[in-house]
Amino acid sequence: MTRIQFHRKLDDLKERLLVMAGVAEQAIQRSVEAYRTRDISICDLVDRSEVAINGFEREIDQMALDLLAMEQPMAVDLRFILAVIKINADLERVGDQAVNISDRVRQMQGFPAAELPVDIPRMAALASAMVRKALQGFIEEDAGVAKAVLTMDDSVDELNDNAFLALSTLIREQPEWAPQALSALMIARNLERVGDHATNIAEDVIFWVSGADVRHHLSA
Amino acid sequence: MGVSIEVSGLNAWYGSNHTLRDIQLHIPANHATALIGPSGCGKSTFVRCLNRMHETNPVGRVTGTVKIGQVDIYRDISPVEIRRRVGMVFQRPNPFPTMSIYDNVASGLRLNGYRNRKVLDEVVARSLHQAALWDEVKDELKKKSGASLSGGQQQRLCIARALAVDPEVMLMDEPASALDPVSTSKIEDLIFQLKSQYTIVIVTHNMQQAARVAENTGFFLNGRLVEFDSTHKIFTNPRDKRTEDYITGRFG
Numbered sequence: 059m060t061r062i063q064f065h066r067k068l069d070d071l072k073e074r075l076l077v078m079a080g081v082a083e084q085a086i087q088r089s090v091e092a093y094r095t096r097d098i099s100i101c102d103l104v105d106r107s108e109v110a111i112n113g114f115e116r117e118i119d120q121m122a123l124d125l126l127a128m129e130q131p132m133a134v135d136l137r138f139i140l141a142v143i144k145i146n147a148d149l150e151r152v153g154d155q156a157v158n159i160s161d162r163v164r165q166m167q168g169f170p171a172a173e174l175p176v177d178i179p180r181m182a183a184l185a186s187a188m189v190r191k192a193l194q195g196f197i198e199e200d201a202g203v204a205k206a207v208l209t210m211d212d213s214v215d216e217l218n219d220n221a222f223l224a225l226s227t228l229i230r231e232q233p234e235w236a237p238q239a240l241s242a243l244m245i246a247r248n249l250e251r252v253g254d255h256a257t258n259i260a261e262d263v264i265f266w267v268s269g270a271d272v273r274h275h276l277s278a
Numbered sequence: 279m280g281v282s283i284e285v286s287g288l289n290a291w292y293g294s295n296h297t298l299r300d301i302q303l304h305i306p307a308n309h310a311t312a313l314i315g316p317s318g319c320g321k322s323t324f325v326r327c328l329n330r331m332h333e334t335n336p337v338g339r340v341t342g343t344v345k346i347g348q349v350d351i352y353r354d355i356s357p358v359e360i361r362r363r364v365g366m367v368f369q370r371p372n373p374f375p376t377m378s379i380y381d382n383v384a385s386g387l388r389l390n391g392y393r394n395r396k397v398l399d400e401v402v403a404r405s406l407h408q409a410a411l412w413d414e415v416k417d418e419l420k421k422k423s424g425a426s427l428s429g430g431q432q433q434r435l436c437i438a439r440a441l442a443v444d445p446e447v448m449l450m451d452e453p454a455s456a457l458d459p460v461s462t463s464k465i466e467d468l469i470f471q472l473k474s475q476y477t478i479v480i481v482t483h484n485m486q487q488a489a490r491v492a493e494n495t496g497f498f499l500n501g502r503l504v505e506f507d508s509t510h511k512i513f514t515n516p517r518d519k520r521t522e523d524y525i526t527g528r529f530g
Contacts (some may be wrong), residue, residue, distance in 0.1 A: 060345030061527030132513050132525040194507055 064129045068138060070209075071121050074197075075142055075149075078114035079193050081107050082149045083186060085156035086252055087100035091165045094244060101160035101185070111153035118146045133268070141266035145196070148255040148262075152189065155248040162241040162248075172238040177226035181217045183247045184210065188256035192277070195260060201267040207260035214253035221246040280477030282307040282345035283328065290323050290332055290343035291421045293408030297323045299501045301342070303405065305494075310469055310478040312488035312509065315498035316524065321481045325449045328479065329364035330357045346447060362390065366431040369452040371432035371440070373424030379406075382435055386443040401442050409438035410468050430461025437468065441476075448472065450480040454487065466491050485525055489513050497521045 085107035092100035122143050125131060131139055188210045194205030225239045225246075261273050283305035290298035298320045305311045309493055314322040325341055328333040329381060330351060344351050351360045373382050383402045384392075392398060402419070406412040412435040415422065424435050440448060450469070454462040469491045482488050488495050489509055496506040497518070505518045516522045523529050 060529055064527060132427050132485060133516055135526045136514065 061129070064125075064131075064135075067121070067125055068135060069138070070140055071118065071125065073113065073116055074121065075145060076193070076197065078111060078118065078146070078149050079189070079196075081110055081114065082156070082265040083189055083193075085111065085153050085187070086159075086182065086186055088158035089156040089163070089177060091151070091159050091251075093166075093178055096163065096190070098164060098166065098167060101164055104156050108157045110152055115124045115146055115150040119143065122146070137266045137269060139195045140167040141262040145259050148258045152252055152255050155252050158248045159245050160221075162245050166238055166241045169237050173243045174236050174239060175228060176221040176242050177217070177247055178242065178245055178249070181214060181221070181246060184214050184217065185249045185252040185256065188214065188253050189259070192256045192259040193261060193268075199263075199267050201264045201270075204260040204263035205272075206255055211253050211257045214250055218246050218250035226251040279446070279475060280308040280473070282344075283447065283477065283479070284345040285328075286343045286345060288324075288327060288329055290320070291337075291339045292323075292335065293337040297385070297501050298327065299504035301503050303496065303503060303506060305477065305479060307477050308473055308475070309494060309525045310473045310480060310492040312492035312495045313479065313481045313498060314483070314485060314488055314495060314525070315504075317483075319498040320501040321496075321498045322451055325366075325451055325479055325481055328449055329361050329366055331361075333357070333365070362386070362443050363445055364447040364449060365443065366449040366451070367433070367436050367453045368441055369455050371429060371436050371456070373427070373432050373435050374427035377424055379415050379422055379427070379435060382424040383442050384439045386439060390443065394524055401474060402438075405438040405442040408441050408472065409434040410464060410471075410472070411435060411438055428461070429465060430457050433457060433461065433465060434468065437465075437472075442473075445476065447477045447479065450478065450484060452481055455483060462487070485513070497524060499524070 085104050088100050088107065089104045092098070092104065102144050125139055188207050191210070192204055192207045195201065195207070222243065225243045229236045231237050264270055264272050283303075285301055285303040285305070288298055288301040289296065300385065313324065315321045323332060328344060328346070328351075332338045332340055340352065344362060346360070349355050349363075351364075358398060374385060377385065380402055383405050387398060388402055403412065406415065410417075411431060414431060417425070424432060427435060437448075437453075454465045457465065460469045465528065466487060469480065470476060480488070480492060492509050495506045495509045495512040496507065497512065497520075499520055505512065505516055505521045507517065511517075513525060
């Protein structure tokens with residue numbers, strides 16, 4: 059009863075999701091690069107990535123649906139497919155966050171450059187590291203690696219809170235910088251959401267590998 | 279009503295072939311319990327030990343204890359009596375081919391000495407209702423032979439025949455494996471209804487079927503009971519790697 063074809067299809071699904079993850083991760087990096095350099099041509103690349111990510115999302119959902127319908131997966135295989143469906147949705151949302159950031163960068167082009175009290179590249183580095191770590195857990199089938207992502211989320215949240223305080227103070231005290239400050243605030247919020255998606259991905263990896271549901275701070 | 283089954287230290291042999299090794303198992307009353315495992319793992323031998331059918335094989339031998347309710351079936355009771363209390367349905371429907379539908383269902387009662395026509399009529403009607411066959415055969419009970427029914431109907435006739443003697447436990451050895459999907463779903467619906475009144479043990483190769491009908495599932499491998507747990511646990515997150523490898527098709 060060894061199901062060679064079925065397990066080959068599971069491998070294909072995993073590989074496809076990893077390709078999509080690579081594109082999503084790159085989209086975030088590019089959007090932050092666009093913010094840092096104010097280079098609109100990079101924003102165009104982000105838009106193209108998002109189109110590709112949307113295509114991956116549909117393709118992966120279809121592959122997962124076919125496997126559920128045709129193969130009646132059980133136990134670890136069933137958990138894997140459920141995890142892939144959810145990770146797929148989170149990666150698509152990561153792509154959306156990249157587009158939101160690049161849209162903000164385009165808007166900021168209309169205003170003079172400002173020295174803003176927010177470290178967007180640092181937030182981006184942390185959020186990207188979370189996505190990478192969650193995916194490392196996925197590649198290595200390691201719930202321990204995925205668990206580390208859950209603690210990283212607090213740091214991103216803290217940076218976001220700090221950004222909110224600093225930028226709202228700036229808006230109050232120097233209202234002429236409000237448009238730039240609001241855009242930076244939205245970008246910080248987008249990066250905080252990327253961290254949340256990475257957390258979701260890590261939780262799905264833990265569920266797949268160990269069968270434990272750790273969402274909403276549940277331990278099992 | 280169904281009763282629980284307590285199995286301890288159960289071993290079985292075919293000649294020198296040790297086919298069941300030290301099985302310990304509690305099967306709760308009024309539940310459906312599925313037994314799964316690759317061919318030759320011992321699951322069918324196990325159910326045959328629950329109604330002393332294994333010992334009908336000239337080279338079959340059993341040691342250990344099987345308690346059905348409070349009764350130790352290898353010490354306190356005759357094989358004939360235990361088979362009245364423990365009904366069995368096989369993979370291939372086996373109605374008595376020369377008997378009418380009515381006589382098939384009544385055969386067990388007649389064997390036990392019942393002759394009263396009114397009692398027989400009532401039991402045949404009740405059993406056919408329980409087996410969800412009554413509406414399909416009620417007008418031809420005595421005209422049609424059991425063998426003239428479709429495969430799915432024959433299997434439900436065999437279930438009605440087993441129910442007629444009012445057993446406490448129903449053993450089913452791959453009861454739907456020879457049936458089409460519609461007949462299979464009728465048998466599964468039936469199992470679902472019957473478990474409120476009987477304790478059901480079902481051997482199946484169809485894991486989706488086990489998942490659909492049984493509250494608990496046991497996985498057998500090489501004559502041993504590797505894992506026994508709630509069906510939900512077995513099919514979503516089994517404890518033993520061998521169980522997981524089997525149900526996910528990584529061996530077998």
